[in-house]
Amino acid sequence: MSRKKSSSTKKGHDGEESYDMPGTAESMETEYDDRELEHAMPGADMSTETYQSHDHMPGSSMNDDTFRATDNGTPQTRRCGTMDVHRRLLASDPHYARARSEIENLTLRLAATDGARTGVTRIPVVVHVVWNTAAQNLSEAQINSQIDVLNRDYRRTNPDVSSTPTPFQPLTADARIQFFLANVDPNGAPTNGITRRQTTLTSFSDNDAIKSAASGGADPWPADRYLNLWTAPRLTSAIGDLLGYAQFPGGPAATDGVVILHSAFGTTGTAATPFNLGRTATHEIGHYLNLNHIWGDDGTGCSGSDNVDDTPNQGGPNFGAPAFPHLSCSNGPNGDMFMNYMDYVDDRAMFMFTTGQVTRMQACLDGPRNSIGVSAAVAAPRKSSSPVVAWAANRLDVFAISTDLALYHKWWDGSNWGPSLTGYERMGGACTSSPQVVAWAANRLDVFLTGTDAALYHKWWDGANWGPSLTDYERMGGVCVGEPRVVSWGPNRLDVFVVSSDRALYHKWWDGANWGPSLTGYERMGGVCRGQPEVVSWGPNRLDIFVVGPDLALYHKWWDGSNWGPSLTGYERMGGVCMSSPRAVAWGPNRLDVFVVGPDGALYHKWWDGANWGPSLTGYERMGGACIGEPEVVAWGPNRLDVFVIGPDRALYHKWWDGANWGPSLTGYERMDGVCTSSPRVTSWGPNRLDVFVTGTDLALYHKWWDGANWGPSLTGYERMGGVITSF
Ligand SMILES: [Ca+2]
Ligand SMILES: [Ca+2]
């Protein structure tokens, strides 16, 4: 990522720390792209609507309730149906051709740059075992043996990679992808990542019938979050029996995934020679990640291409176990790269991907498949900015402002707190808002702050260094009132929202290459806003914004990927009398949960189920309590919510949605003690994991965590983490 450096750096008062936050305050009129004049939010429409009360539980609101429990048909040569499916989709699905060409353009663009994605992507897998005879009901051992093969082949730790002919050795590459059987199902329940379905059908074709229970197969899990693998009793096609087939990225979600013949799956059980080393799945998942056959799918011609530069041009497919070199298309002296996973050779004869193929797969993970494999909290990219973020499993970064108005940072690396349990890294600046941080990918952080001149300031961690420097900031103009709010809907994407002195909402965005509308300019979005806006993204290129209007009602606007709804400067009125900033979270695509504190101090909730607002557009579910400040909400998985509030006794209180019920009850709370002087800041680095941070009366940071079974250091205890924190 290349970003503009901030223009000026000056010495701080201590002569050691440099910073450039206070600058000349530029007027809002020159800073903002002030081209929209409409104010769609009413200014004096005092609400007569009241909350819909669903007060099912009598009794005290903040009760300390109980703790949550919380065979035949194996071909003799490799044959794959992916291209047949590709041609069928091209002919039958008008969206598919366009999506494929857009993906190819994006791939070229991403491959031309370095690509944003670093590190290893971990993809959750669900295996749907569709069986007719008992033998086809594959054992867990056979399924695990397949996952093991994938994790060797896609990390270049397969021992046979050393058999690659010497001239091709330098091209062999680690694809930086790992696979694991899903441990959380789409409803948030624990799972072993395997579904089983007995079918009356003895055979399936490549017409995708196996991907639907209605046609004798098994329904997929959401393809944006899981790699669906189906094992088939037998696979046929117009060209004969198949070992498997995949759907390229860009196809319908309902049929996305990979189908593999049971006897070509894994290395044990029913796996049959010569396809008993698990390489059919390696090959088909290559297609799923946008790899083409290495010979270019042009019959035996020399004009086709796999769109990868470092694989030699090759005539047709190779079969069996060829001897090196095998020449075609004038590609001597080294000839075909037949030992590549994307040729048609036997399992024992294929053992490598190239650097160019890895670039293509990584571009697929940055592009059409960017919603899969975000190991740390699938929900993390959707979450609004916070002083606390988790960029991967068991990784935490915490930011706070101290009495000198400088930014301070500490981090959990999986085993230790850096720079120490009670120590902080000083990052300069003169900050007047809490730090708002998002992680758009593993080991990537973007920090936004308001400076003493009311302008917005930005710094970022690129995986190795802080930009523009450890203690410098990029100045982004504007006149910010209150806290900015930031969200990232995908890799290398940022959307920043601030309220300015005219109380309108302003927006700027990072598109991966540039700031829009300009580095210091803003898009004016109308409205008359109170407090901090809330922003959440439930999927790529989707944004939902919530603000409180002058009538204390909640207002909503959204970006659908191409337009702002209801209009650029208009808002949907959602009723209520909001005494806190709204807090929203998306636990899955097209799902929103919004929480506010009402005039009676109780917590109120409304939700979008993909089609309607519940309990109604302007109604709210009353959840009891007596809340000080704003609530905090996180979702650690689908259909899971954890809500934290501070009570009138300054203790921390907790409630949770387990997918079916609110715990400890609709209006009850779990008391977690403490005497808190900040709002709770909570993040989740993975399923069933929570980390909670508050400041205490000594202004030190305190921490507690849920490990899936227990609260640490105890239900009511906290880990003291030092510091003198004034804004968090
Ligand atoms: Ca090539
Ligand atoms: Ca060819």
Ligand SMILES: [Zn+2]
């Ligand atoms: Zn293939």
